[in-house]
Amino acid sequence: MPYVKGVANYNRINFLVSSKVQSFTTLVSDTGLATDANGKKIVRAGTVLPANDATAKGILHNDVDVTHGPQPGALIVEAYILEARMHTAPTE
Secondary structure (H helix, E strand, O other), X not given: OOOOOOOOOOOOOOOEOOOOXXXXXXXXXXXXXXXXXXXXXXXXXXXXXXXXXXXXXEEEOOOEEOOOOOEEEEEXXXXXEOHHHOXXXXXX
């Protein structure tokens, strides 16, 4: 008998203005994250990495599941962004 697990659906908000995006692979850390209602640690698209301060290097392009440790993700370094739609607004 196959093991089947339900997957929760969610809506992803598009924060990109155009399809012209320059991104690079980065390792998304799992430190300091709390688990959600499904027991997962998800870093949401639009999160400024590595921190939302002067150390920022880019914006995460897609959601990344870091439940079982650090995982690779796409880090946007150049694009047109709608700040109002981002997961967390960037600081000055």
